[in-house]
Amino acid sequence: xxxxxxxxxxxxxxxxxxxxxxxxxxxxxxxxxxxxxxxxxxxxxxxxxxxxxxxxxxxxxxxxxxxxxxxxxxxxxxxxxxxxxxxxxxxxxxxxxxxxxxxxxxxxxxxxxxxxxxxxxxxxxxxxxxxxxxxxxxxxxxxxxxxxxxxxxxxxxxxxxxxxxxxxxxxxxxxxxxxxxxxxxxxxxxxxxxxxxxxxxxxxxxxxxxxxxxxxxxxx
Amino acid sequence: xxxxxxxxxxxxxxxxxxxxxxxxxxxxxxxxxxxxxxxxxxxxxxxxxxxxxxxxxxxxxxxxxxxxxxxxxxxxxxxxxxxxxxxxxxxxxxxxxxxxxxxxxxxxxxxxxxxxxxxxxxxxxxxxxxxxxxxxxxxxxxxxxxxxxxxxxxxxxxxxxxxxxxxxxxxxxxxxxxxxxxxxxxxxxxxxxxxxxxxxxxxxxxxxxxxxxxxxxxxx
Numbered sequence: 001x002x003x004x005x006x007x008x009x010x011x012x013x014x015x016x017x018x019x020x021x022x023x024x025x026x027x028x029x030x031x032x033x034x035x036x037x038x039x040x041x042x043x044x045x046x047x048x049x050x051x052x053x054x055x056x057x058x059x060x061x062x063x064x065x066x067x068x069x070x071x072x073x074x075x076x077x078x079x080x081x082x083x084x085x086x087x088x089x090x091x092x093x094x095x096x097x098x099x100x101x102x103x104x105x106x107x108x109x110x111x112x113x114x115x116x117x118x119x120x121x122x123x124x125x126x127x128x129x130x131x132x133x134x135x136x137x138x139x140x141x142x143x144x145x146x147x148x149x150x151x152x153x154x155x156x157x158x159x160x161x162x163x164x165x166x167x168x169x170x171x172x173x174x175x176x177x178x179x180x181x182x183x184x185x186x187x188x189x190x191x192x193x194x195x196x197x198x199x200x201x202x203x204x205x206x207x208x209x210x211x212x213x214x215x216x217x218x219x220x
Numbered sequence: 221x222x223x224x225x226x227x228x229x230x231x232x233x234x235x236x237x238x239x240x241x242x243x244x245x246x247x248x249x250x251x252x253x254x255x256x257x258x259x260x261x262x263x264x265x266x267x268x269x270x271x272x273x274x275x276x277x278x279x280x281x282x283x284x285x286x287x288x289x290x291x292x293x294x295x296x297x298x299x300x301x302x303x304x305x306x307x308x309x310x311x312x313x314x315x316x317x318x319x320x321x322x323x324x325x326x327x328x329x330x331x332x333x334x335x336x337x338x339x340x341x342x343x344x345x346x347x348x349x350x351x352x353x354x355x356x357x358x359x360x361x362x363x364x365x366x367x368x369x370x371x372x373x374x375x376x377x378x379x380x381x382x383x384x385x386x387x388x389x390x391x392x393x394x395x396x397x398x399x400x401x402x403x404x405x406x407x408x409x410x411x412x413x414x415x416x417x418x419x420x421x422x423x424x425x426x427x428x429x430x431x432x433x434x435x436x437x438x439x440x
Binding site: 035036037039040115116117121122124125126128129130135138139142170171173174176177178179180181182184185187188189190193194197198201202204205206208209 | 255256257259260335336337341342344345346348349350355358359362390391393394396397398399400401402404405407408409410413414417418421422424425426428429
C-alpha cells in the first residue's frame, strides 16, 4: 500500500476535533482496515498512524474486536450520511438518485486507483465465516442498506418509474449483490467497467421487467 | 472453524494418489484457504493437516505466494471441471444449464452451513488490492469464467432463449458481479436466499430485456 493513499472515509467533523483521540484512532483505523483488511491491520500500526501513544488503545476500546465493530459504525455513518445527502439534496428521479449514489461510490474508489471497495463487503467476505459478532453486526448493516435501496424502489414504483411488478424487496437484494460483486471485479481489474456496467445494465433490465408477459398476454 | 468442516473442493483423483504429497498439500490448502482466507492460513497448519513433515514445503513450492497461485489453478480445475460436466452432460436449455451451475455452487456451500463462498471472489477481495501477482492471475481467472458465461448466453440468444438485444459480454459481467455479491450475502446471512434470488430474478430480468422498447415502438 502506498503511504500516501488517500483516506476515503475521512470524517471531516472528526478531523477538526484534534483533541478527540478516539476519533483519530477510528479515522486511521478506517483507512488501514479499508485498504488492508481487518486481520492484516495491527493495533500498533493504527496508533502510530493516528499519532497516539502505545498503551492508550485499551483506554478507548476493550479489544481489537470492539474496535472493529466500532469501525463498522464509523463506516456506516460516513456512507449513510452521503446517501442521505444525495437522496435529500440532489435533483432527479428516485432511480437517478440511486444511480448517483453508486456513481459516487465508484468515484470514491477511483481516487484510490480502484482499490478499496466497500468496507461492508470486504468485512463480510473476510470475517463472515469466522467471527460471529462481526457476522451478526454486518447482517444488520446489510439489512439496513438494502432497506434504503428498497425504499427508493418503492418510491420509483409509486412514481411510475419502475414497472408495477418489480418486487422492491427482492430487487434491492439483487442490486446489493451486484454492487458488491462489481466492487470485487473493480479491485481485480483496476478499472471502473464492472461498476459502470452494473449501474447501467441492471437498471435497464429493471425498467423492462415483466413487459414481455404483457406482450404475450396483450395486457398493456 | 469446525475441525470437521467438509472439504468442498476435494479433488477425488488426487485422493487416490496417496503418494502424491504435493497434491495432498493442495487439497488441504484449498480447504483451509477457502474457509479462513489466504492471510490467516499458515503453511505449518497446511502441512500438519496434510500429514506432511515440516520442511518439505519448499521442496514443492518456492514460497507461500507460489503455493497460493497454484491453489488458484487447483480451484479452477475443480470448478471448471464441474462447469463442463453440467454443460456437456446434463439436459436443458443453455440458461437452464447456467442456472444449474449456480445452484450446484450454492449446494456446495450449503453443505458447509453457507460458509466459504467462491474461492476466486474471496481471494480477489482479500488480495486484489495488496498483491499484484494474485491480482493479475485472478484477473485472468475472472475473464475466463466470464467468457464461459458469455458463451452460454450467445448459445441462448442463438436458440431464441434470450432477447436479441442482450449483449452477452456485458450481461456475463453483470451475472458474474451478482454471483459474487450474492455469495458475500450468503456468508453474512448464513442463508441461501440471496443466491436463490440472484439465480432467479436476474434471469427473469434478462428474458424481458428490451421488450419495453418494442412495446413503445410497435416492433415485435
